[in-house]
Structures are given as C-alpha cells and as structure tokens.
Amino acid sequence: MINRLVLENLKHRRLRTLLSALSIGFQVTMILTVVGISRGMLEDSVTRARGVGADVWIKPPGASAITLSGASMPVKILEYFRKQEHVTSAAGTLVIPIGGVSTVTGIDLDQFIALSGQFKYLSGGSFAGPDDLIIDEWYAQQTKKKVGDIVSILNHDYRVCGIVEAGKLARLFVPITTLQELTGNTGKISQAYLKLSDPGKTEAVIAALKKNLEDYTILSIEEFVSMFNVNNIPGLRAFIYVIIGLSIVIGFLVVGLTMYTSVLERTREIGILKALGASPPDILRIIVRETLLLAFGGWLAGLALSFGANALINSLIRANLQSVIVVDWWPIALLIAVVASLLGAVYPGMRAARQDAIEALAYE
Amino acid sequence: MSSAAPIITAEGLKKIYHVGDVEVPALRGVSLSVPRGEFLAIVGPSGSGKSTLFHILGGLASPTAGSVTIDGEDLTKLTDADRTNLRRRKVGFVFQKYNLLPTLSAIDNIRIAQHFGRNKEALSPQFHTLLKELGIHHRLHHKPRAMSGGEQQRVAIARALVNNPAILLADEPTGNLDTENSEIVLHLLRDLNQKIGQTILMITHNPEAAAYAHRTVHMRDGRILD
Ligand SMILES: Nc1ncnc2c1ncn2[C@@H]1O[C@H](COP(=O)(O)OP(=O)(O)OP(=O)(O)O)[C@@H](O)[C@H]1O
Ligand SMILES: [Mg+2]
Numbered sequence: 196m197i198n199r200l201v202l203e204n205l206k207h208r209r210l211r212t213l214l215s216a217l218s219i220g221f222q223v224t225m226i227l228t229v230v231g232i233s234r235g236m237l238e239d240s241v242t243r244a245r246g247v248g249a250d251v252w253i254k255p256p257g258a259s260a261i262t263l264s265g266a267s268m269p270v271k272i273l274e275y276f277r278k279q280e281h282v283t284s285a286a287g288t289l290v291i292p293i294g295g296v297s298t299v300t301g302i303d304l305d306q307f308i309a310l311s312g313q314f315k316y317l318s319g320g321s322f323a324g325p326d327d328l329i330i331d332e333w334y335a336q337q338t339k340k341k342v343g344d345i346v347s348i349l350n351h352d353y354r355v356c357g358i359v360e361a362g363k364l365a366r367l368f369v370p371i372t373t374l375q376e377l378t379g380n381t382g383k384i385s386q387a388y389l390k391l392s393d394p395g396k397t398e399a400v401i402a403a404l405k406k407n408l409e410d411y412t413i414l415s416i417e418e419f420v421s422m423f424n425v426n427n428i429p430g431l432r433a434f435i436y437v438i439i440g441l442s443i444v445i446g447f448l449v450v451g452l453t454m455y456t457s458v459l460e461r462t463r464e465i466g467i468l469k470a471l472g473a474s475p476p477d478i479l480r481i482i483v484r485e486t487l488l489l490a491f492g493g494w495l496a497g498l499a500l501s502f503g504a505n506a507l508i509n510s511l512i513r514a515n516l517q518s519v520i521v522v523d524w525w526p527i528a529l530l531i532a533v534v535a536s537l538l539g540a541v542y543p544g545m546r547a548a549r550q551d552a553i554e555a556l557a558y559e
Numbered sequence: 560m561s562s563a564a565p566i567i568t569a570e571g572l573k574k575i576y577h578v579g580d581v582e583v584p585a586l587r588g589v590s591l592s593v594p595r596g597e598f599l600a601i602v603g604p605s606g607s608g609k610s611t612l613f614h615i616l617g618g619l620a621s622p623t624a625g626s627v628t629i630d631g632e633d634l635t636k637l638t639d640a641d642r643t644n645l646r647r648r649k650v651g652f653v654f655q656k657y658n659l660l661p662t663l664s665a666i667d668n669i670r671i672a673q674h675f676g677r678n679k680e681a682l683s684p685q686f687h688t689l690l691k692e693l694g695i696h697h698r699l700h701h702k703p704r705a706m707s708g709g710e711q712q713r714v715a716i717a718r719a720l721v722n723n724p725a726i727l728l729a730d731e732p733t734g735n736l737d738t739e740n741s742e743i744v745l746h747l748l749r750d751l752n753q754k755i756g757q758t759i760l761m762i763t764h765n766p767e768a769a770a771y772a773h774r775t776v777h778m779r780d781g782r783i784l785d
Contacts, residue, residue, distance in 0.1 A: 472647030
C-alpha cells in the first residue's frame with residue numbers, strides 16, 4: 196500500500212520526478228565516464244605496448260615509466276643489447292610529449308619493423324623523406340587527415356605519408372633522426388624494446404642485463420603493461436575521488452531540493468496521514484522510499500546516458516581519449532546515487548516526520 | 560442507548576496555544592461525558608474551541624490541563640507514540656474539507672487508513688455493505704478529483720470507519736456540501752449510529768444538522784454552556 200502511495204506521488208509530479216532522476220542520472224554518467232575514460236586510456240596503452248610484439252622493455256634511469264619524460268639513453272646502447280644472448284633484435288624510440296596526454300614517437304622504421312613486423316597500412320606507406328609522418332586510423336579519423344596532408348607538430352610541418360591500423364606502439368610516428376634533431380636529442384632514445392629468440396628466456400635475459408645496468412628499469416612486457424593501472428597515474432585516483440565527491444554533492448542538493456519542495460507541497464497530505472494513524476517513522480519511511488526510487492531511476496538513466504557518452508567519445512575524440520563501459524562500476528555508481536539521495540532526503544524527511552498534524556490539516 | 564460507563568469522559572480540559580509571546584486560550588475548562596452509542600452534536604460560534612476539543616479527543620493534540628478518558632484509556636498519561644496508537648485504534652476523523660489523499664483512488668484511500676491502522680484483515684462483508692449504503696461502491700477506483708464533494712465526503716466517512724473506531728469525530732462534515740448532499744451524509748451518520756451503534760461526535764454550525772443528533776452541546780469562548 197505504501198508503495199502505491201509512493202509511486203502515485205512520483206507519478207503525480209511527473210516532470211519534477213523526471214528532472215530529478217535525470218540529474219542523478221547525469222551524476223552517475225559523470226562517474227562512469229570518468230572511470231570509463233581512465234580505464235579506456237590505460238587499456239589502449241596496454242594494447243599499444245603489447246602491439247609492439249617485444250619481450251623486454253628498457254628505460255634509462257630517472258624517467259617515469261608512464262610519461263617517459265626526463266631522461267634518455269644513447270642510441271649506441273642498442274648495439275650492446277643486440278649482443279646479449281637470446282636477443283634477436285632491439286629497437287629504440289624517442290617519445291616527446293606534444294600537449295595533454297598526446298605524444299609523438301620517433302622511430303627508425305627499418306629497425307622497428309625488424310622487431311615488430313610490418314605496419315598494416317590502410318593507405319599510403321612508409322617514410323619517404325625526413326618530414327614524413329605516419330598516423331594511426333583513430334588520429335586520421337578524428338582530425339580528418341589523409342595521406343599527403345600537412346600536420347604541424349611542435350612547430351614543425353610533417354606530411355602524412357601513411358595511415359596505419361591502431362594498436363601498435365603509438366599514434367604519431369616520425370623518423371627518429373628528425374625528431375632527435377628538432378628536440379635537441381641527437382643520438383638519444385627514451386626507451387628500447389628487445390625481441391628474444393625464445394620468450395621463455397625473458398627472465399634470464401633481464402637478470403643478465405640488470406647486472407650491468409643497475410639503475411635502468413628493465414621489465415618484461417607483461418610487467419611493463421601491468422604498470423598501466425589507475426594507481427600508477429599521478430593524480431588520477433584523486434581526480435576520480437573528486438568527481439565522486441562532486442556528484443555526491445550534486446545529488447545531495449538535487450534530491451534535497453526535490454524532496455524539500457515535495458514535502459512542503461504535501462504538508463496537508465502528511466497531516467492526513469498522521470490523522471489516519473501514521474507515526475513519524477511511517478512518514479520518514481515514505482520519504483525514504485520515494486528517494487530510493489528516484490535514485491534507482493536516476494541510476495538506470497545514468498547507465499543509459501553513459502553508453503551514449505562512451506559512444507560519443509569513441510567516435511569523436513578517440514585519438515585523445517578512449518573510453519570503455521565499466522560494468523564493475525555500475526553497483527558502485529548505484530551506491531553513490533543512493534547515498535547522495537538519502538543524504539538529501541534527511542532534512543526534508545525529518546521535517547515531514549516532525550510536522551504538526553493539526554497545523555498541517557489547517558494548511559491551505 | 561446503554562447506561563454503561565461513558566466512552567468519553569473529559570474533566571476540566573484546558574488548552575492554551577502560544578503564538579509568539581501571546582497566550583491564546585482555546586479551551587478554558589471543558590467537562591464532557593459521552594455514553595457509548597450516542598450521536599452528539601456540538602455547536603458554537605467560530606473560535607469557540609470546537610475543533611481544538613476534537614483534536615484532543617482524537618489524540619492529535621495534548622491538553623494543557625485536565626483529563627480525558629477514551630474507551631477506558633487515560634489520554635493525559637499517553638506519550639506521542641501512544642497517542643498515535645490511539646488514533647489508529649479508537650478514532651476515526653471526518654473533516655469539513657474531506658481530506659482525501661489526492662493521488663490515491665477512493666479504495667486506496669480506505670486501504671491506506673487500514674494500513675496505518677495496522678489492520679491487516681481484508682475488507683469485511685459488512686464493510687462492503689456499508690460502501691453500498693454510502694452509495695460509493697461503484698466509484699471506488701476513481702481519484703478524489705473525479706468525484707463530487709458529497710461522494711468525497713462519503714469516501715472520507717468510509718475511511719474513518721474502516722478500522723472500527725470507538726468514536727467517530729466529524730468536524731463540520733456538511734460544511735462544504737449543498738443541501739441535498741448534506742442530507743444524504745446526515746442520514747448516513749444517523750443510520751450508522753442506529754444500525755451499528757457507532758458513537759458519533761459532530762461539530763456543526765447548522766441547527767438542522769444538529770437536529771439529527773440525540774443531544775446538542777453548545778460551546779462558547781472555550782467552555783461548554785449548560
Ligand atoms: N494551532 C493553533 N495555534 C494558535 N491558536 C490556535 C490554533 N488552533 C486554534 N487556535 C485558536 O484557538 C481558538 C479555538 O479555535 P478552534 O479552531 O478550536 O475553534 P472552532 O470552534 O473550531 O472554530 P470554527 O468554527 O471557526 O472552526 C481560536 O481562537 C483559534 O484562533
Ligand atoms: Mg473548527
């Protein structure tokens with residue numbers, strides 16, 4: 196019976212119910228999208244790192260694993276790597292940030308292909324000159340670039356010579372010597388990949404390398420990709436917490452306002468319920484159930500919206516941001532919506548429960 | 560009418576409302592005894608304290624002084640929770656403005672009263688007969704706004720009776736009704752009193768309405784006149 200009353204109340208104020216549920220929905224979407232982007236981008240990094248097909252990854256001392264900024268090693272070190280037992284090929288790359296989370300990667304194309312295999316060209320082909328640029332399909336799609344188009348990166352104009360399938364190492368490739376000269380890194384690389392004759396020997400190779408290169412970070416590719424998680428991105432976890440905090444505040448305010456006006460409007464009805472024998476806890480329960488229903492409806496709307504946001508991000512700005520659907524966060528988002536809504540319902544609920552029945556009945 | 564112990568006894572009831580610093584005496588010492596099964600009319604000018612008396616008898620408010628016993632229960636000793644219980648079990652209210660819940664159909668208005676009355680039984684055959692006598696059995700699935708004032712007031716009467724209250728308190732039940740509907744409602748109240756011995760207290764401004772009752776008491780300035 197109470198459920199009937201609650202449903203009829205929500206139905207009676209359809210527009211407001213809808214708008215509040217939508218607000219909660221946006222809050223849920225916000226969380227799911229932020230988490231979806233974080234995870235999508237990390238997964239994309241993992242895919243690209245694995246896509247190289249190497250067995251060992253090496254970076255010089257003092258550089259961050261994720262951003263590769265701050266340090267470099269000489270190109271000549273590749274010779275040393277190649278001489279190691281079981282190593283069949285070694286390739287170095289120079290990674291330069293170009294704003295945001297985007298980077299441009301310098302490669303020696305022959306060296307890289309020797310290790311990783313040929314690029315899958317969707318159009319065009321390999322570097323023909325020093326100012327050529329290979330882009331991946333997502334970048335091409337997002338920026339609407341075709342082979343022959345000019346792309347300016349760090350104040351230098353490159354000509355797109357090829358568009359390749361996404362998922363191998365990077366999104367923007369230029370000849371490494373060009374990038375080294377332009378950025379004052381002549382003869383330097385920021386990371387190296389090794390391919391082994393037998394992947395089973397990975398641990399042995401790493402152990403041998405570490406003896407002479409103590410300060411270097413030398414990881415198997417699986418160890419390397421395992422570092423791409425939320426905890427290893429500086430500030431990401433805190434950022435997600437901030438978003439969650441914000442959406443709790445928004446949910447609290449929206450539901451608080453909705454329930455508050457709804458309680459005020461229903462002053463008389465609450466008086467009637469009390470005259471019929473409803474106790475203050477009875478009244479509180481009605482408000483809480485209405486709130487829970489709002490939160491649940493909002494959550495469902497939020498799930499639907501998050502699919503929309505996901506599709507939009509991946510079709511419009513996939514080169515910068517990648518997003519995935521994070522099903523394991525659905526229950527967390529529900530919990531957040533419920534907690535925020537219940538917080539919002541506390542004051543209106545108490546007010547309704549304490550309302551004087553006689554005054555309420557006299558209320559016009 | 561029986562000569563058994565009265566169902567309502569009030570002694571020296573006082574009620575003072577505080578409006579800011581001003582004290583508004585609404586009741587200045589009301590004593591009243593109502594035998595079980597009586598149909599009592601209460602008349603008096605506006606502001607004489609009639610509604611206030613009902614609110615105390617119905618457990619919606621507590622008196623500032625004096626004592627009330629309803630069906631053997633001493634109201635002055637009750638906590639808020641006890642008074643809620645009293646409303647559930649012993650009292651049915653009918654108001655001038657019907658006070659049906661606008662979002663619920665007639666039958667759901669009745670069921671919600673059952674729910675809060677902690678009355679888990681299905682509606683009895685007697686109650687269905689009552690609905691027929693009230694002439695609303697074919698209107699039960701309509702919302703209040705689709706019903707006439709007379710119909711709404713009859714639904715409100717059915718709702719007030721669904722938990723078999725010891726007393727029915729009707730505050731100007733015909734105050735918003737035209738003559739025809741007023742007569743229907745007054746006949747119904749008299750029938751209820753005669754057929755099932757329902758104790759009824761009815762506030763009214765209308766002498767014709769008061770004539771339906773066994774007895775009329777007059778109130779003025781928070782007192783009952785002899
Ligand atoms: N909640 C309240 N706060 C302050 N004063 C009140 C309150 N309720 C009633 N009063 C005052 O108490 C007095 C009695 O009011 P009450 O409503 O009992 O009169 P009444 O006889 O029912 O009048 P009416 O015929 O107009 O319904 C009035 O002076 C009224 O202003
Ligand atoms: Mg009154």
